[in-house]
Amino acid sequence: MNNPENFRIIVVDDEIRAVEGLVELLRLDGYVVAGYSEPLQVLGHLKKASADLLLTDLKMPEMDGLELLQQVKTLDPALNVVMITGQGTVNDAVAAMKAGADDYLIKPLNVDELGIVISRIFTTRELLRQNQMLREASRESVTQEDFVGRSPKMQQIFRALRDVAPTMATVLIEGETGTGKELVARALHRHGLRSEKPLVTINCAALHEGLLESELFGHVKGAFTGAVRNKPGKFALADGGTIFLDEIGDMALSVQAKLLRVLVSGEFQQVGGEQTHYVDVRVLAATNKNLLQAVAAGEFREDLYYRLNVIQFTLPPLRERFGDIALLVKYFCQQIAEREGRQAVFPERDAMHLLENSLWPGNVRELENVIERAVIYAKEQPISIDDLPESLQARAVLAATLKDDSKNGADNSFTGLTIKEAEKQMILAALERCPSKAQAARELGISVRKIEYRVKEWQKQ
Ligand SMILES: Nc1ncnc2c1ncn2[C@@H]1O[C@H](COP(=O)(O)OP(=O)(O)OP(=O)(O)O)[C@@H](O)[C@H]1O
Ligand SMILES: [Mg+2]
Known part of the structure; x- marks a missing residue:
């Protein structure tokens, strides 16, 4: 069932009583309704706000329904119009249909008939809206790969990506949780000079000091209890390719010193090893901390910070680009549908409004999760407010x-x-x-x- 709060109706009739009655009736059904007694007021309304359906009387002194029909269609060709005629003017009603009205009703209005006509138009409109979003979503996914964003801030990121990817520059990616840092790292690699070679990722926050060092640089047999054989580290595995150091703000100072050495000279030693190894690796790093503050607090080496921060990407949180939310929502709806092999469904208008006007502390990742759940709850119907947390x-x-x-x-x-x-x-x-x-x-x-x-x-x- 479509939610009537998503449907905006304008009623106009020179008989004020008729308007009041109709407005009251439709509001009881939950529709959002505006009522007027003069056609010019309708035009004024449409210049300021949009609507879905106009219910207009045919015979009005200032301007008749047919003329109003023509004028509203130039303001909004997609507006649906239903003509209300007196008895004995059925020919006029037919003329109205020819001129682009969707239907007509004869006075005195039959409430059931009115309900049927409105709900049919509403259902068709909602279907068209869903189809339009489907088209937009598929267009978006073809042009932007897995990155979506039209806001100026994201456009700037895309431009920088194109410039920086095909270079060997070290890149530091900053941004709050869930803003797309890993996506940037992957895109930099994919469009880089080394896209044929491996992209090796390591999460520096997940491992404590000793283990992290061994993961990064490898260890020799017997270096510590449990080191039963030689093991190459991530830097060796990434040789010729790219390494992505995620959550670098959480790296212990002792490991930072060794990382600095690789960055400066390409040299490192395995844990417990004597031999010096050389690698040729492009380094990308990400953090949701403010690294400069960490430097000031003595938690992050300043020299390492400047080595990493040759090029910086700062991903804006969603609250600085509310405009991207609708786009992301459509994109996720489409992605989920493709993955599940079913028809995409999208949010109803009020559900979309809520998504666009909420705060997103978990940023894009949180939005993605919310949409994923909503699609499941919505059971192949358009997503309603009730499907959202x-x-x-x-x-x-x-x-x-x-x-x-x-x-x-x-x-x-x-x-x-x-x-x-x-x-x-x-x-x-x-x-x-x-x-x-x-x-x-x-x-x-x-x-x-x-x-x-x-x-x-x-x-x-
Ligand atoms: N602009 C975008 N377009 C499409 N999907 C996006 C966009 N930004 C982020 N995502 C999606 O949101 C999710 C989170 O992105 P990602 O893992 O890159 O964030 P992150 O900044 O690394 O987060 P964290 O700091 O928590 O590790 C991913 O599923 C990613 O695909
Ligand atoms: Mg991440």
Whole structure:
């Protein structure tokens, strides 16, 4: 079932009573409705905001329904229009259909018939929307490989990738967790001069000092208990290719000294070994720490920092590129569908709104996980708000607060409040500001049900 809160209807009739009745009826069904008594108001509305369906009376003094139909179609060719005619004007209704109306209804309106016509248009529109997202997602995946992003910050990263990949430069990739650091490392290798040779990855945070040294440089038989045979390290394995040192900010100082030596001269010794080995390796490193701060704190060698930081990539967190969220969501929906060998499904409008307006502390990885789960819960239907984690709604409220504050430049009026209290203030303010609950819900990026639930909770207090 499609969620009616995702469907915006405009009603226009010169008889105000008729408008009021229709608006009330449709709102009860959960649709987002605006009602007007003059066609010009409809045009004004459409210049500012979009809509899905226009229900228009045919005979109106200022401008008749047919003329309005033509004008709204120039503003928004995709808008669906249903003409409402009096009895005995069926010929006009047919003319309206020829001029591009989707259907017509005869006064007095039959409520069941109205419901059927609206839900048919709604279903078709939602289907078209899903198809459009499918097309966009497949176009995106062909052009950008496994990297998605249209925001200026990501475009800058892509440009830098193209420039830096085919060089031997050492690269330091910084960014919060889940922002795509490993993806950058792999892309640098794939488009590099050594793409035929191995890319060897090591996570420096996963191993303690001694083991990390042995993993990186190898050890000789008998070097320590358990070293029963000679073992080459990752640097030797990466010879001629690329090594990716992930989480380098967590590397112990003693290992940092040995790493510096390889970077400077290509030389190293295995743990317990005497012999000096030489390698020719391109080095990529990543960290979610601020390495300069680590240098200041004495946890990271300054000389090593400058050796690594020949070229720096800083991946922006999702909160600095909200605009990429919809794109990523479509891309993940498409990827999952391909993997599972089924038809892709995408979020309904309000679910997408919530995803785009939430905070993402886990960045792209978290978004990807949320979509993966949602696709499973949605059972081959478009993803609805109910398929998304509850916590997103509270986060969206918080995100809206942060956005508002930065817009107003005001000091944080929510300072000292708990999230629950801030949420209450925001919901109440939205209810006051918006003509309908559905609109308030949309602006806040939460469901109407959630608002109703909260209001009931407060009433009980
Ligand atoms: N721009 C992007 N387009 C498509 N997928 C992305 C993008 N950025 C990240 N991802 C996906 O998000 C997930 C996390 O990315 P990745 O592992 O590269 O992040 P990371 O910065 O290395 O995270 P961590 O610091 O936690 O190791 C991966 O599945 C990756 O494919
Ligand atoms: Mg990583």
